[in-house]
Amino acid sequence: MLPLLPAALWCALLLALQVASARAMGRRPVHAPAAGSAAAGVRYAFTGALLPWAKESVREHLPTYAAGILYHLGLGAAFARVFLPWRSLSVLALAGSLAGLTLLLKRILVPGSRALSRPDDFASNALATAFAALAGLAGLAWVPGAAAILPWACAALLVYIPLGKLRHCVFFFLSRRRLGAFLGRRGTWPPQE
């Protein structure tokens, strides 16, 4: 557990700085009377809007969406596995790592995805996938020593999070809340139909 605390502090500090940078861009008071409810828009943004049938982009890419959900669940389980030696967490982490691997392969092999990608996309995915795989293998005892290096892998991931797109672990919530409030005020979300 030795490397985790400084890595977590580094991660939290840099993420906080980045959030502060976004906040430093300023806020403008809103004057136009609302047509709907910002709060209802935010609620919808974090509930109904996340359902697979709510968005065309997901409906048309259900396997990718499913892999993404499994990947994130697996990463959550992998973080938990660092502290809790539960076999179920390892199984979920391993499944998540396989999902992450498919997404990495898609990024490498599908021309459209590859063209959109930057080095950070490959690095972020590879690092997170490796961490989830290690958490899976550590719990299932397939690889001797995996459990011992798991905290170090976790620390490496924590160090990298604020440096690349993994920072979306924080900004996802901030951005989605803002979009929900925007479309909620305008009466677009929740959908009227």
Add this chain to the structure above:
Amino acid sequence: MDATLDIQAGLDAFRAKLQEAGAVGLDACVRCGLCAGSCHYHRADPVPENVPAHKLALVADVFRRHFTPLGRLGGGRRLDEEMARLWLDAVYGRCSMCGRCSVNCTVGINLPAAFRAARAALTAMGLTPRDLQAVVDLALATGNNMAVTKEDWVDTVAWLEEELQAETGDPEARIPMDRKGAKILFTVNPREPKFFPLSLQASAKVFWAAGEDWTVASEGWDLTNYGLFNCNDREAGTITQALVDAMERLGCETLVVGECGHGFASARWEGPEWLGGTFPFKVRSFLEVMDEYVREGRIRLDPSFHKTPVTLHDPCNLVRHGGVREPQRRVLRQAVQDFREMAPCGTENYCCGGGGGQLAMAAYKERRMRSGSVKAGQIRATGAKVVVAPCHNCIDQLSELNKEYKLDVKIKSVAEIVADAILTPVPQGEA
């Protein structure tokens, strides 16, 4: 491109426009690429440059470099001449600001907010496409974006009033001009007096049939505001101020915006922000007003007048960004026999390709027409013979698509459909 760009002015404008609300999205994108299919540019021409996430990454690079601690250590990309050229191509040349990407974004990023900040920066650096800026300049100089003179406007309204009287058989039918204390001030797109006077006449007929207390203004009558597109809030605010002045001068209760997506967004949503205060009057779309007339029984419609299949286009600024989705549908279901939705429709409908100022930018016409192939396909799939578009910019684009893709449809406004279907009211005293 001018090598002496005022980069600092661009960055200042970028910061002022982006704000925290837009900035949080720039650190949220994971470049999953699922937004690609949501963009009509990418649907029509699937190149990486048309993926919304790619366009966003260009904006995020500059944000990171100039406005974050990591950027000061070398991350991101500097805003320079090369980046400005990339921005110009991405946010003016490949985006109509329709926002379809944002409602389809798996993360939930308001992409148009970032693109507007980039447009604002380009405008501050003097890089707005000249023909788009010319429309703004014309509105600022003449009070409307087509330089219609006051004399021509007043004469056109007087002529249309005579036409309205002839059409209704009512010599008392009026298109009131500058009537102080009227309940409604009605604003129009300059395309109406200039090219589509029957559209204005149709709106007037609806007001007449409803017995509305309304007026148009001799000054401050243009609902359009291309400041929404060049993202210069000062210019946009000045254009909006003309409407506010007309409302104050005439003492009307409600500003009713004629059928125009960006005009509605400008007056209803952005205008108070540009001018820094809540308006002391209501702003409504004419669609909401017509819907109210129908629901309250103030006008009665006979759908048998429209027997051919009719479909409805959803202007992005009115529906996805404006929240006005149902009124036009309720009205059309009363006014036509065979109403067919496009697939997808409502907030998920595709942009026609003419939004975001695209109609004014000749340099990107080829892309605009190509991106419009998505809308053309939607229209064709409905089998409709009439396409209703509650937006004159959309009507222009749809008319071009009609020719380009040989759709063989008629393009009409909601008011034109409603006016034709109105059961003429029985004059008072004869009931």
